[in-house]
Amino acid sequence: MTMPSQTIEVIAISPGIAIGRVMRIRSHTRLQEPEPHVISEKEVAGELERFNSALSLTRVQLNALQNQVRSRLNAGDADIFAAHLMLAEDRTLLGSIERLIKEKHLSAENALFRAGEHFADALAAMPDEYLRERAADVRDVVSRIMANLAEEPAHSPDLDAKRIIVAQTLTPSETVLFDRNKILGFAVETGSATSHTAILARSLQLPAVAGIPPELPEQLTGDDKIIIDGFSGKLIINPDVRTEEAYRLKREAAGELRNALAKESTLEPETTDGFLIQLAANLDSPEHVAEARQAGARAVGLFRTEYLYLNRNDLPTEEEQFEVYKEMLTVCEDAPVIIRTLDVGGDKFNTNIYRSSEANPFLGLRGIRLCIHERRDIFETQLRALLRAGVFGNLRIMLPMVSSVDEVLTVKQIIAKLQQDLAAEHKEFVSNPSLGVMIETPAAALLAERFAPLVDFFSIGTNDLVQYTMAIDRGNERVAYLYRPSHPAILELIHRCVQAADQHNIWVSICGQMAADATLTPLLVGLGVHELSMPPVAIGPVRRVIRSISMYEAENAAREALACNNSFETLAIAQELLMRCAPEIADIQEARSQN
Numbered sequence: 001m002t003m004p005s006q007t008i009e010v011i012a013i014s015p016g017i018a019i020g021r022v023m024r025i026r027s028h029t030r031l032q033e034p035e036p037h038v039i040s041e042k043e044v045a046g047e048l049e050r051f052n053s054a055l056s057l058t059r060v061q062l063n064a065l066q067n068q069v070r071s072r073l074n075a076g077d078a079d080i081f082a083a084h085l086m087l088a089e090d091r092t093l094l095g096s097i098e099r100l101i102k103e104k105h106l107s108a109e110n111a112l113f114r115a116g117e118h119f120a121d122a123l124a125a126m127p128d129e130y131l132r133e134r135a136a137d138v139r140d141v142v143s144r145i146m147a148n149l150a151e152e153p154a155h156s157p158d159l160d161a162k163r164i165i166v167a168q169t170l171t172p173s174e175t176v177l178f179d180r181n182k183i184l185g186f187a188v189e190t191g192s193a194t195s196h197t198a199i200l201a202r203s204l205q206l207p208a209v210a211g212i213p214p215e216l217p218e219q220l221t222g223d224d225k226i227i228i229d230g231f232s233g234k235l236i237i238n239p240d241v242r243t244e245e246a247y248r249l250k251r252e253a254a255g256e257l258r259n260a261l262a263k264e265s266t267l268e269p270e271t272t273d274g275f276l277i278q279l280a281a282n283l284d285s286p287e288h289v290a291e292a293r294q295a296g297a298r299a300v301g302l303f304r305t306e307y308l309y310l311n312r313n314d315l316p317t318e319e320e321q322f323e324v325y326k327e328m329l330t331v332c333e334d335a336p337v338i339i340r341t342l343d344v345g346g347d348k349f350n351t352n353i354y355r356s357s358e359a360n361p362f363l364g365l366r367g368i369r370l371c372i373h374e375r376r377d378i379f380e381t382q383l384r385a386l387l388r389a390g391v392f393g394n395l396r397i398m399l400p401m402v403s404s405v406d407e408v409l410t411v412k413q414i415i416a417k418l419q420q421d422l423a424a425e426h427k428e429f430v431s432n433p434s435l436g437v438m439i440e441t442p443a444a445a446l447l448a449e450r451f452a453p454l455v456d457f458f459s460i461g462t463n464d465l466v467q468y469t470m471a472i473d474r475g476n477e478r479v480a481y482l483y484r485p486s487h488p489a490i491l492e493l494i495h496r497c498v499q500a501a502d503q504h505n506i507w508v509s510i511c512g513q514m515a516a517d518a519t520l521t522p523l524l525v526g527l528g529v530h531e532l533s534m535p536p537v538a539i540g541p542v543r544r545v546i547r548s549i550s551m552y553e554a555e556n557a558a559r560e561a562l563a564c565n566n567s568f569e570t571l572a573i574a575q576e577l578l579m580r581c582a583p584e585i586a587d588i589q590e591a592r593s594q595n
């Protein structure tokens, strides 16, 4: 049975329109208890057989996934499924399921649920965080077997036809597995535009929305057709013919504009009065350099190295990192490449790095804090790899989550010591690497003048700067309405950074998601930012806006915006300029009625 036609306002987290049938993904965080069902003695053998065939199918799927991930991504990512496979063979778990079927006469579903929850709860109560996290893996495997018992497609990115994924939540590691050719987009309950899942969705060019009603993943079935509008934040269930047609046209128009913008990739990103703004790409792997170059990026403005550390059971060695950084720098030739040092903590974890739990991880041992205070060994390994790889290109080292000048001074001392070690080992290294800081905390922005003489560049990480300035968790959809990069407080902080950078003659870039928002481009250009770094897919619209406005108009708009009281007013100023100079881009921007 399909659901009645309806339109739901949601949060746009990755632009684009997707139209298609639903693929539900069960969330392992919310495994639903099956209806109680007791079987007779006669049915026991059949029930055991049903369970065992669902289990065999699960093992086949997990094996296939492991191989697929190993060939598409890397061995580290494939390990997630190796661990799942071990759980699907765990004698304690399987033994208790069999006992519950044989002795208590529970149905396979009931036995699986009860034994699985018991096992997961026991792990969740462990003092060791690594073991506690395994509870989620148990629930993931249980839900996969459960889906196979129900003969439903399992929680797997292997889809027969292109579909739209609907789920309670998706982790970054689940999202990274998506095959662009098989998935049209996704709709989730939890998440926001700056969560790492959303960032990955944009890299994969998948339209996505968040904030869907919690009951929706259970209510929708594979027969329901939905539209997700990742521009304006809408989810339409079983649209009528006219609505579907209107969205098809919108999708087509967006596609045509995308093609037109792609043809402009060799044009200079300069304003109509001749001011050049550098466009750079945020990349997670050297494989995407060609795509970024094709989109018109002239630099790598942010290489997030934490993906080298996540979803694996060990840590990357100096040699392994050296090879990755060297490849990145070599393929980029002379173009500047900003490589950010490890930024785990917040919503990104690897239990090999740090195991104790924190009440507020986003305010805890994250980024440079963790590297300096808890895991200097890991930090030094990474810095050695960077210093060695630096001789192969135009390396810029960037420190995340900085809030005090002492942190920069400490890192400089560490670098100096590592350089001495490398010299003693007769290894080649860069003697004077360019060093910059991310401006992600209000403290760093307010003290920009004091940081500027110590570093070679600033890169403003607005994703976190907004989170910490507005005091809202960037991944929490319930406060997403307060997440306003155009808030005058944010513009003021950017303004301060640019002024400090100009005074000390250093480079200032923005690498947070705000840089990818073409509506805000006029304000950022007017504030005097030198570089905008974003996922390659966002470059086309931003370049079109830069080429459509004059610095004179942009500066006036920025000046007016700085004097505003709230983000309604600042946004109205940006939108007015956009509508006047590049109305075609205004049409494909996210609707912001909720501002």
Ligand code: PEP
Pocket: 302, 304, 343, 440, 460, 461, 462, 463, 464, 465, 511, 512, 513
């Ligand atoms: C930011 O905070 O703006 C940023 C680019 O870093 P991340 O999104 O990885 O925290």
Ligand code: MG
Pocket: 400, 440, 461, 463, 464
């Ligand atoms: Mg950040």
